Amino acid sequence: MRRKGLACMAAQAVESATPAPSDVSLGPAAALSCRECGERFPLGPIFACAICFGPLEVAYDLPTGDPEALRRRIEAGPHNIWRYAPLLPVPPDVAARPNLNPGLTKLVRADNLARELGVTGALYVKDDSGNPTHSFKDRVVAIAVEAARAFGFTTLSCSSTGNLAGAVGAAAARAGFRSCVFIPHDLEAGKVVMAAVYGGDLVGIEGTYDDVNRFCSELIGDPLGEGWGFVNVNLRPYYGEGSKTLAYEICEQLGWRIPDQIVIPVASGSQLTKIDKGLKELIALGLVPDRPYRIFGAQAEGCAPVSRAFKDGHDVMCPVKPDTIAKSLAIGNPADGPYVLDIARRTGGAVEDVNDEQIVDAIKLLARTEGIFAETAGGVTVGVTRKLIEAGLLDPALTTVVLNTGDGLKTLDAVAPTTGPSAIIRPTLDSFREAGLA
Ligand SMILES: *Cc1c(COP(=O)(O)O)cnc(C)c1O
Ligand SMILES: [Zn+2]
Numbered sequence: 001m002r003r004k005g006l007a008c009m010a011a012q013a014v015e016s017a018t019p020a021p022s023d024v025s026l027g028p029a030a031a032l033s034c035r036e037c038g039e040r041f042p043l044g045p046i047f048a049c050a051i052c053f054g055p056l057e058v059a060y061d062l063p064t065g066d067p068e069a070l071r072r073r074i075e076a077g078p079h080n081i082w083r084y085a086p087l088l089p090v091p092p093d094v095a096a097r098p099n100l101n102p103g104l105t106k107l108v109r110a111d112n113l114a115r116e117l118g119v120t121g122a123l124y125v126k127d128d129s130g131n132p133t134h135s136f137k138d139r140v141v142a143i144a145v146e147a148a149r150a151f152g153f154t155t156l157s158c159s160s161t162g163n164l165a166g167a168v169g170a171a172a173a174r175a176g177f178r179s180c181v182f183i184p185h186d187l188e189a190g191k192v193v194m195a196a197v198y199g200g201d202l203v204g205i206e207g208t209y210d211d212v213n214r215f216c217s218e219l220i221g222d223p224l225g226e227g228w229g230f231v232n233v234n235l236r237p238y239y240g241e242g243s244k245t246l247a248y249e250i251c252e253q254l255g256w257r258i259p260d261q262i263v264i265p266v267a268s269g270s271q272l273t274k275i276d277k278g279l280k281e282l283i284a285l286g287l288v289p290d291r292p293y294r295i296f297g298a299q300a301e302g303c304a305p306v307s308r309a310f311k312d313g314h315d316v317m318c319p320v321k322p323d324t325i326a327k328s329l330a331i332g333n334p335a336d337g338p339y340v341l342d343i344a345r346r347t348g349g350a351v352e353d354v355n356d357e358q359i360v361d362a363i364k365l366l367a368r369t370e371g372i373f374a375e376t377a378g379g380v381t382v383g384v385t386r387k388l389i390e391a392g393l394l395d396p397a398l399t400t401v402v403l404n405t406g407d408g409l410k411t412l413d414a415v416a417p418t419t420g421p422s423a424i425i426r427p428t429l430d431s432f433r434e435a436g437l438a
Pocket of ligand 1: 135136137163164265266267268269270271272328329375377405406
């Protein structure tokens with residue numbers, strides 16, 4: 001049993017789980033199944049297997065029949081993640097409910113960046129800063145909100161490295177839930193303001209994200225937390241499914257084709273794991289041709305437990321105490337780390353990390369080549385892409401998609417010290433001439 005930390009939290013949560021209403025209906029979602037032992041459980045607000053404490057995930061009765069018809073149905077759907085509702089744990093009428101309708105963000109062909117990186121194949125940036133609260137987290141929250149509704153929760157909550165808190169606050173405001181979210185007290189101002197502005201409660205906790213997460217697990221097991229849906233704890237199996245939409249969109253935007261290589265940031269590892277799940281579903285449904293693909297994980301050197309385990313050839317990770325400007329990825333004990341390792345190894349990918357200076361350089365590189373201002377997590381994926389190419393691990397001749405999962409405006413501090421006006425002048429032509437910029 002390699003998931004000791006999670007097991008302790010799991011025991012608590014399993015005991016305290018409220019029974020699921022018998023009429024829970026979440027579209028094609030049939031049950032929850034254990035990733036470790038395969039045991040199935042009815043849909044409910046539980047996240048760990050009662051038998052082996054392994055993490056639960058959503059199992060489906062996916063549509064059967066003509067892939068061409070399904071493809072046409074998706075293409076005719078709403079211009080957001082709900083076009084994929086037949087493949088998600090949401091009610092069929094989800095698009096008509098009050099939610100933030102994230103997704104269908106731009107897949108940008110990045111020829112300038114490709115030239116700088118020595119990439120000769122097609123290079124794309126999937127730019128998820130275009131979501132309603134400017135990070136990929138709107139995708140996962142949108143699904144968790146539907147589960148929270150189905151299970152009768154009245155308060156939405158989460159433990160967050162920053163972006164999730166804002167996404168939950170906004171989604172709760174729109175969908176009519178109370179919200180109370182928890183973050184490490186020392187996050188970037190942009191993240192704190194984004195988490196508070198939607199009017200819910202925001203609590204800063206003196207500690208790291210891992211402390212915040214432990215606190216939330218205790219709260220779930222306590223009467224204080226009754227009626228609370230923690231999107232990334234007791235609603236985690238549903239939440240995780242939102243990341244599949246990144247896989248669906250990338251493939252649809254490439255003309256229903258899987259790219260050869262995808263570079264994905266890793267915090268808890270949920271996003272990377274579920275992108276792989278999404279790709280496998282597309283193949284199983286006949287929506288894309290079955291071909292090999294490589295998945296690469298990207299971390300910051302100051303919080304690189306998965307990258308270290310990958311390089312050391314280990315299946316288990318040593319938890320670390322994060323120290324990096326990439327705060328949205330600063331999870332020292334990533335719940336889905338072992339699955340990230342499995343996927344990177346199985347697909348012929350890798351997990352790599354970059355230091356803070358390389359993150360800042362990569363943010364600026366993406367900005368100056370493609371006009372995309374990424375948050376530090378985007379600096380991590382672009383920086384890691386560069387490093388993987390130099391190391392010969394990522395093939396520059398193939399089609400590659402690099403994820404930018406958040407907006408640079410939320411992490412201004414990362415670039416502010418080395419970015420600013422080229423000159424400050426008096427409003428005269430002489431003064432401008434002297435500045436030497438003409
Ligand atoms: C949360 C987050 C991720 C990935 O998180 P996982 O826990 O690995 O799913 C990536 N980028 C940003 C900007 C995030 O906020
Ligand atoms: Zn199990």
